[in-house]
Amino acid sequence: xxxxxxxxxxxxxxxxxxxxxxxxxxxxxxxxxxxxxxxxxxxxxxxxxxxxxxxxxxxxxxxxxxxxxxxxxxxxxxxxxxxxxxxxxxxxxxxxxxxxxxxxxxxxxxxxxxxxxxxxxxxxxxxxxxxxxxxxxxxxxxxxxxxxxxxxxxxxxxxxxxxxxxxxxxxxxxxxxxxxxxxxxxxxxxxxxxxxxxxxxxxxxxxxxxxx
Amino acid sequence: xxxxxxxxxxxxxxxxxxxxxxxxxxxxxxxxxxxxxxxxxxxxxxxxxxxxxxxxxxxxxxxxxxxxxxxxxxxxxxxxxxxxxxxxxxxxxxxxxxxxxxxxxxxxxxxxxxxxxxxxxxxxxxxxxxxxxxxxxxxxxxxxxxxxxxxxxxxxxxxxxxxxxxxxxxxxxxxxxxxxxxxxxxxxxxxxxxxxxxxxxxxxxxxxxxxxxxxxxxxxxxxxxxxxxxxxxxxxxxxxxxxxxxxxxxxxxxxxxxxxxxxxxxxxxxxxxxxxxxxxxxxxxxxxxxxxxxxxxxxxxxxxxxxxxxxxxxxxxxxxxxxxxxxxxxxxxxxxxxxxxxxxxxxxxxxxxxxxxxxxxxxxxxxxxxxxxxxxxxxxxxxxxxxxxxxxxxxxxxxxxxxxxxxxxxxxxxxxxxxxxxxxxxxxxxxxxxxxxxxxxxxxxxxxxxxxxx
Numbered sequence: 001x002x003x004x005x006x007x008x009x010x011x012x013x014x015x016x017x018x019x020x021x022x023x024x025x026x027x028x029x030x031x032x033x034x035x036x037x038x039x040x041x042x043x044x045x046x047x048x049x050x051x052x053x054x055x056x057x058x059x060x061x062x063x064x065x066x067x068x069x070x071x072x073x074x075x076x077x078x079x080x081x082x083x084x085x086x087x088x089x090x091x092x093x094x095x096x097x098x099x100x101x102x103x104x105x106x107x108x109x110x111x112x113x114x115x116x117x118x119x120x121x122x123x124x125x126x127x128x129x130x131x132x133x134x135x136x137x138x139x140x141x142x143x144x145x146x147x148x149x150x151x152x153x154x155x156x157x158x159x160x161x162x163x164x165x166x167x168x169x170x171x172x173x174x175x176x177x178x179x180x181x182x183x184x185x186x187x188x189x190x191x192x193x194x195x196x197x198x199x200x201x202x203x204x205x206x207x208x209x210x211x212x
Numbered sequence: 213x214x215x216x217x218x219x220x221x222x223x224x225x226x227x228x229x230x231x232x233x234x235x236x237x238x239x240x241x242x243x244x245x246x247x248x249x250x251x252x253x254x255x256x257x258x259x260x261x262x263x264x265x266x267x268x269x270x271x272x273x274x275x276x277x278x279x280x281x282x283x284x285x286x287x288x289x290x291x292x293x294x295x296x297x298x299x300x301x302x303x304x305x306x307x308x309x310x311x312x313x314x315x316x317x318x319x320x321x322x323x324x325x326x327x328x329x330x331x332x333x334x335x336x337x338x339x340x341x342x343x344x345x346x347x348x349x350x351x352x353x354x355x356x357x358x359x360x361x362x363x364x365x366x367x368x369x370x371x372x373x374x375x376x377x378x379x380x381x382x383x384x385x386x387x388x389x390x391x392x393x394x395x396x397x398x399x400x401x402x403x404x405x406x407x408x409x410x411x412x413x414x415x416x417x418x419x420x421x422x423x424x425x426x427x428x429x430x431x432x433x434x435x436x437x438x439x440x441x442x443x444x445x446x447x448x449x450x451x452x453x454x455x456x457x458x459x460x461x462x463x464x465x466x467x468x469x470x471x472x473x474x475x476x477x478x479x480x481x482x483x484x485x486x487x488x489x490x491x492x493x494x495x496x497x498x499x500x501x502x503x504x505x506x507x508x509x510x511x512x513x514x515x516x517x518x519x520x521x522x523x524x525x526x527x528x529x530x531x532x533x534x535x536x537x538x539x540x541x542x543x544x545x546x547x548x549x550x551x552x553x554x555x556x557x558x559x560x561x562x563x564x565x566x567x568x569x570x571x572x573x574x575x576x577x578x579x580x581x582x583x584x585x586x587x588x589x590x591x592x593x594x595x596x597x598x599x600x601x602x603x604x605x606x607x608x609x610x611x612x613x614x615x616x617x618x619x620x621x622x623x624x625x626x627x628x629x630x631x632x633x634x635x636x637x638x639x640x641x642x643x644x645x646x647x648x649x650x651x652x653x654x655x656x657x658x659x660x661x662x663x664x665x666x
Contacts, residue, residue, distance in 0.1 A: 002293070003293045003294060003295040003299060003497075004293040006295055007277075007293055007295055007449070007495075007497045007501055008274050008277065008278070010497075010501035010502065010504075010505075011273050011274040011277070011449075011501045011504060012274045013505070014501060014502070014504040014505030014510075015270060015271055015272070015273050015274060015504055016270065016271045016504075016507075016510065017271060018268075018271045018272060019264070019267045019268045019270075019271045020268065021264070021265065021268045021454060021455075022260075022261050022264040022265060022268075024261060024265075024457055024458060024460065024461055026254065026257075027254050027257055050474060054473065054474070054477075101438060101439055102405060102439065105405060118475075120252075120464075120474060121474035121475035122474065122475075123475050123479070128486070133438070134434075134438040134486055135434075135435070135438035135439055137434075138431045138434040138435050138438060138478075139435065139438075139439070155460075155464070156459075156460040156461075156463055156464050156475075157457075157460040157461075159460060160456060160457040160459060160460040161457070163456070165456075168481070168483060169287075169483050169484035169485075169486065170480070170481065170482055170483060170484070170486070171480075171481045171483075172434070172478055172479060172480040172481060173463075173475065173478070173479040174477065174478060175474070175475050175476070175477050175478075175479075176477055177477070178429070178430055178431040178477055178478075179429050179430070179477060180345045180346075180393060180429060180430050181362075181429075181471075182344070182345040182346035182349065182362065182363070182364055182393075183345070183349075183364075183369050183372055183389035183392055183393060184237075184367075184368065184369045184372075184389060185237055185240070185241070185362075185365075186369070186389035186390075188389055188390050188393040188394075190393075190394070190397065191345060191393065191397065191429065191430035191431060191432070192343070192397060192400060192401070192404070192430045192431045192432045192435050193430065193431025193434070193435065193477070193478070194431075
């Protein structure tokens with residue numbers, strides 16, 4: 001008998017009486033609250049606060065022009081910037097794919113568009129169709145993700161509701177820069193992945209003068 | 213048994229300042245967990261729901277496994293079944309041989325620790341590089357992890373500095389965590405870039421979709437998997453959950469319980485291999501299907517390996533992970549390990565005060581302390597308790613069931629402790645270790661009661 005059939009046979013003999021699945025609908029008024037600040041109903045504001053607390057940073061911007069300006073303040077032409085956003089084609093390498101993910105070894109900044117953010121934990125959901133290469137968000141020295149300000153869901157239940165039955169080969173939640181506290185619980189940003197993580201939240205209602 | 217928990221804990225306790233430091237470090241993490249849990253108003257609902265989902269999984273495990281196998285196969289992933297550790301190791305080695313590879317990167321997987329994969333592969337000439345920073349530290353030190361989430365929590369930064377000086381050539385005496393982490397980043401980046409096979413663990417596998425989720429803060433699982441030609445993911449059969457939407461419940465609980473973070477930096481959902489890549493999943497039983505048949509103990513299979521029970525346990529905090537001599541230490545390890553080998557791990561259910569704190573913090577509501585108590589009974593009944601413990605219990609039973617013997621023994625005890633204290637205040641008396649014996653009362657409660665009854 002194969003190991004598969006042997007294992008399944010023992011499990012069938014041993015598994016207890018059937019227990020039904022619970023509903024995963026969040027009870028009323030769920031989410032995350034901060035007792036110090038009262039109820040956090042402004043999801044974008046909560047998203048930014050949590051993201052900053054876990055070592056990331058955020059900018060609310062009026063659009064792509066403003067994103068380009070902020071990046072130009074920090075990166076020069078010496079830096080290798082790769083992006084999946086055609087709006088940034090003038091300042092970044094924008095390609096559909098690479099022959100080999102190892103070609104991305106020396107990327108300084110990757111700018112990718114994510115699907116949405118999650119207020120309770122500062123994470124953004126992104127699938128491989130927006131990564132160019134699966135390795136890119138991890139191998140780059142710095143990562144910037146772009147979402148729309150209206151696309152911030154309050155918690156993970158809403159996140160999976162939004163993902164639904166979406167088809168993807170690979171998808172990930174990214175919350176802040178890569179980090180470790182393995183050496184005496186001292187937090188160090190930049191373990192193996194990006195050393196910094198920026199999220200741009202595009203607010204279409206914002207005029208260029210009103211950004212912060 | 214080579215060395216039991218009590219003996220290994222005695223060794224650990226010789227360095228008192230270190231024990232205090234270890235204790236405080238873990239308590240600090242426990243406090244962070246409390247803060248994170250306190251911010252979620254529906255925390256108890258989350259625990260109840262997670263527990264109920266896992267109960268459902270255990271009662272339909274065979275169906276979910278078959279469903280997962282079908283879905284994963286449809287996604288282009290090759291599914292393997294391993295009845296035990298040996299078969300698991302052979303499957304992994306077989307894949308490496310097939311690709312003619314003798315070097316591999318591995319992200320954190322307690323299952324491979326349980327199966328002693330590294331030792332097995334090393335005997336067969338395969339070099340395994342652990343890429344989680346804490347795991348790399350203990351691997352270079354030639355030790356197993358002492359904690360399932362924080363593998364080198366028992367090491368001081370100066371010791372890590374020395375290990376890196378010896379193996380990675382960092383300057384002697386440099387123990388700055390920032391500097392050492394950066395050195396490890398450069399050292400491991402070279403490994404990620406050059407290795408063709410990557411092995412990862414699995415946090416959750418979804419029966420509905422055939423995808424599996426791997427959670428890391430460092431990004432090491434992703435760096436390995438996305439740069440390799442072959443990705444091998446190894447998982448215990450109990451890691452299944454029925455639906456994708458259930459991830460919402462478990463990802464909210466996992467890191468808040470583990471480290472007090474709202475979520476890990478990366479929660480990666482692997483569903484299909486990337487074009488040109490091979491992806492394998494090894495489903496490992498290694499005693500789990502038998503454990504499922506133990507009515508009193510089966511629900512320990514709900515565990516999601518957050519280690520909240522480690523951080524809160526007064527015995528773990530003061531005896532260190534290595535004193536448990538098993539891959540998964542702490543309270544949960546003490547109820548899982550006797551299933552694997554009751555004789556070898558017969559000491560572990562006794563390494564507890566039964567205070568119940570473990571059960572209170574468990575995100576999937578495993579009745580850990582009750583199972584510890586039940587294992588003790590099974591172990592003694594099966595004749596696996598140490599002779600000294602069995603004799604002591606028999607003697608106590610005789611004393612407590614004979615009133616006259618009880619009174620005489622009490623008097624004798626008080627006389628010895630009062631008149632000749634050295635007969636009890638010595639190294640032969642385990643109650644004297646790290647404690648002062650109490651002052652001797654002048655009379656027993658029985659005597660006092662007789663005198664005051666009128």
